[in-house]
């Protein structure tokens with residue numbers, strides 16, 4: 001039987017390709033996108049090319065608590081269960097200045113961490129109704145910066161820039177969000193294990209960026225992205241990984257894993273105690289994620305921050 005699968009940000013890049021592949025395999029795919037117009041265009045092509053009519057577009061802005069609540073309510077009304085939730089949408093408008101999202105949370109963290117947290121929470125009953133429920137978080141190799149012992153997971157600039165605090169760079173904001181997402185993956189995998197819900201993280205180490213994505217970057221980053229694209233694989237490779245993790249029989253019941261691009265389980269690597277070649281192996285290889293992601297205290301901190309920030313916009317005193 002086909003699965004019911006939600007893919008956020010499915011109108012472009014890896015998400016769009018994965019939606020296409022999943023529809024091609026006969027699954028019901030819900031494309032959860034902030035632009036219904038762009039998503040409809042992608043949906044039409046997917047239906048035409050796969051012949052699968054069970055492809056739906058539903059509006060969702062993962063940076064907005066109201067939008068997530070509305071989406072979850074509409075999803076529950078429309079679908080009897082949810083088999084896989086793929087948190088693919090992400091904010092990485094490289095070159096853009098620090099800014100807050102609609103609820104007053106730094107936009108990268110709101111979109112990439114708080115959104116997935118809240119959406120998962122609000123869809124728990126739908127996930128529990130599945131015989132094999134799975135949540136997949138789209139991660140990034142940018143977290144390798146956390147092999148640098150000096151790199152801190154800073155939470156001080158999530159609700160605005162305190163006086164005298166320098167704006168964190170776009171890389172730091174994106175890096176923080178994807179590291180926090182890995183920690184959240186581990187925390188939620190533990191929490192949801194008794195409900196049989198699997199939660200995993202895919203460490204994405206590059207996929208060709210679309211013209212639309214690159215157009216969101218500042219001039220400097222547009223040039224860098226175009227050069228990077230010459231060396232990056234097409235999105236199809238990573239989309240296949242989404243499909244495997246979302247629906248593949250061999251991943252049934254597997255939870256709390258950070259997967260690399262070969263779908264091998266990565267292990268924590270402690271570059272603070274490693275020396276020489278080991279350090280190099282951690283940074284350049286595909287076998288390890290920064291061991292600090294395993295810190296349960298930090299994982300719980302990320303979860304409680306998400307709980308606090310997903311309450312919505314702060315009320316005026």
Ligand SMILES: NC(=O)c1ccc[n+]([C@@H]2O[C@H](COP(=O)([O-])OP(=O)(O)OC[C@H]3O[C@@H](n4cnc5c(N)ncnc54)[C@H](OP(=O)(O)O)[C@@H]3O)[C@@H](O)[C@H]2O)c1
Pocket residue numbers: 008009010011012013014015032033034035038060061062063064087088089090091092111138139140141142204205206207208209210212213232235
């Ligand atoms: N490509 C890479 O090299 C690479 C490397 C590491 C990790 N990743 C991760 O892989 C995933 C997919 O990336 P991609 O390369 O396929 O990028 P992409 O083509 O830019 O796709 C990102 C999608 O997220 C959507 N999105 C952004 N903010 C949103 C919001 N607030 N609400 C709903 N949707 C939103 C975008 O929608 P709009 O079209 O409306 O903007 C777009 O559909 C992301 O999680 C990214 O962080 C990619």
